[in-house]
Amino acid sequence: QQQVKQSPQSLIVQKGGISIINCAYENTAFDYFPWYQQFPGKGPALLIAIRPDVSEKKEGRFTISFNKSAKQFSLHIMDSQPGDSATYFCAAGFDRGSTLGRLYFGRGTQLTVWP
Amino acid sequence: DAGVTQSPTHLIKTRGQQVTLRCSPKSGHDTVSWYQQALGQGPQFIFQYYEEEERQRGNFPDRFSGHQFPNYSSELNVNALLLGDSALYLCASSLAGGSLPILYWNTEAFFGQGTRLTVV
Numbered sequence: 001q002q003q004v005k006q007s008p009q010s011l012i013v014q015k016g017g018i019s020i021i022n023c024a025y026e027n028t029a030f031d032y033f034p035w036y037q038q039f040p041g042k043g044p045a046l047l048i049a050i051r052p053d054v055s056e057k058k059e060g061r062f063t064i065s066f067n068k069s070a071k072q073f074s075l076h077i078m079d080s081q082p083g084d085s086a087t088y089f090c091a092a093g094f095d096r097g098s099t100l101g102r103l104y105f106g107r108g109t110q111l112t113v114w115p
Numbered sequence: 116d117a118g119v120t121q122s123p124t125h126l127i128k129t130r131g132q133q134v135t136l137r138c139s140p141k142s143g144h145d146t147v148s149w150y151q152q153a154l155g156q157g158p159q160f161i162f163q164y165y166e167e168e169e170r171q172r173g174n175f176p177d178r179f180s181g182h183q184f185p186n187y188s189s190e191l192n193v194n195a196l197l198l199g200d201s202a203l204y205l206c207a208s209s210l211a212g213g214s215l216p217i218l219y220w221n222t223e224a225f226f227g228q229g230t231r232l233t234v235v
Contacts, residue, residue, distance in 0.1 A: 004126075004157075004179075026217065034223065034224075036226075041228070042228055042229075043119070043121075043205050043226035043227050043228045043229045044158065044205070044226045045225070045226065046223050049223060071198050089157050089158070091157075101146055101148055101163050101165075101171075101207075101209055101211070101224065102148070102160050102163060102171055102173070103148075103150075103158070103160065103224065104160070105157030105158050105159070106157050107155075107156055107157050108155070108156070
């Protein structure tokens with residue numbers, strides 16, 4: 001069973017536009033929700049992460065919105081740039097405990113930003 | 116400060132062979148996790164090592180085994196390779212806090228660039 005479901009599978013946005021990627025999770029015990037960016041031939045790089053005690057976190061052009069009751073979270077990329085073209089993965093995991101460190105990933109979203 | 120380094124970057128093996136992949140964690144990190152990323156998919160958790168022991172394991176067969184050394188570096192071994200084992204293998208490191216059995220995040224997880232394994 002897919003613990004984290006991500007949509008859309010691919011996204012095309014014009015330069016300067018807003019990119020929005022959505023994720024939904026199953027396990028209400030998850031308490032750590034990171035987003036990773038991956039370029040071809042590279043490993044995933046942590047972009048931004050949120051814990052469920054806040055509903056929004058912003059770092060530069062990247063914002064995570066978190067809805068605990070709906071078990072959903074999303075990534076918003078403002079003023080999207082061609083350099084943002086990459087695959088984005090949402091993930092969920094546990095902040096503490098015996099299962100610390102195990103991340104459950106979504107299937108990824110291929111973002112293309114047209115100049 | 117070197118990040119997470121993995122070797123080799125690419126590898127081609129024949130079905131039935133065995134392979135060993137290596138990972139050096141980011142300086143100061145003590146926990147290593149391994150993931151398998153099939154083409155077009157998200158990474159899937161294989162297992163995690165802390166204090167030189169396997170602490171948790173994902174849904175992977177016993178053909179997948181690992182080791183962590185006193186310097187925190189780690190190896191992933193895969194025996195009896197199948198065509199379906201072809202994937203990007205990622206190592207992630209982090210620093211755990213607290214003490215067993217309850218640990219908590221001290222840092223975020225950092226990934227290496229991966230080893231691309233092709234089984235023919």
